[in-house]
Amino acid sequence: MNSPLHPDFESVVLTEEDISQHIQKLADQLNQDYQNKCPVILAVLKGVYPFLSDLTKHLHFYCDVEFIAASSYHGGTATTDWVEIYLWPRMSLKGKDVIIVEDIIDSGLTLKKIKQKVLSEGASSVKLVTLLDKPSGRKTRLEADYVGTTVKPLFLVGYGLDFQEKYRNVPYIGVLKKEIITMNAKDYPWRNEN
Numbered sequence: 791m792n793s794p795l796h797p798d799f800e801s802v803v804l805t806e807e808d809i810s811q812h813i814q815k816l817a818d819q820l821n822q823d824y825q826n827k828c829p830v831i832l833a834v835l836k837g838v839y840p841f842l843s844d845l846t847k848h849l850h851f852y853c854d855v856e857f858i859a860a861s862s863y864h865g866g867t868a869t870t871d872w873v874e875i876y877l878w879p880r881m882s883l884k885g886k887d888v889i890i891v892e893d894i895i896d897s898g899l900t901l902k903k904i905k906q907k908v909l910s911e912g913a914s915s916v917k918l919v920t921l922l923d924k925p926s927g928r929k930t931r932l933e934a935d936y937v938g939t940t941v942k943p944l945f946l947v948g949y950g951l952d953f954q955e956k957y958r959n960v961p962y963i964g965v966l967k968k969e970i971i972t973m974n975a976k977d978y979p980w981r982n983e984n
């Protein structure tokens with residue numbers, strides 16, 4: 791199904807069809823590697839929600855799903871070195887196989903901090919799954935174990951990815967028009983309705 795292009799978008803980078811093919815490939819790999827295991831899926835909010843939902847529907851092994859919230863972006867388009875983890879599962883991760891699921895890895899700082907915390911809680915294995923990987927943005931050594939696709943150094947929105955907390959609900963991934971990114975906050979299209 792092809793949705794009409796959102797008026798604030800300059801272009802589409804990944805269509806709904808592209809996304810679903812990447813997800814099927816990731817699910818096939820996970821189904822092979824985790825058969826007969828019962829991992830804990832740790833999903834990194836908020837951007838991961840459409841990906842998590844679509845990915846987990848294709849997983850055939852038993853699993854727990856837990857949520858983490860971390861922030862390094864503060865709603866803008868440039869990452870900062872400061873990472874805050876403000877939601878963490880109550881269940882113990884000791885002795886568990888953990889699969890961390892992310893929407894996109896840019897600097898790698900968020901996942902590095904999360905991975906260290908998971909290991910410090912005594913998980914027996916930790917693997918990283920990301921729909922998108924932006925290796926050009928790395929500020930630390932971090933590699934995902936399962937990557938949907940690599941993307942160029944562009945600021946992407948849609949399918950969970952936001953600009954100013956907007957556009958997460960758009961079903962494809964693309965680039966915003968320059969005038970939206972550079973606009974004075976008081977002129978944002980969601981501010982001047984009515």
Ligand code: IMP
Nearest residue numbers: 837869895896897898899900945946951
């Ligand atoms: P990192 O710590 O720099 O790897 O940042 C990871 C987080 O930053 C992701 O989970 C996203 O929430 C956000 N992020 C990174 N790149 C983009 C982008 O192109 N668009 C929107 N959010 C992004």
Ligand code: MG
Nearest residue numbers: 835837838893
């Ligand atoms: Mg994220």
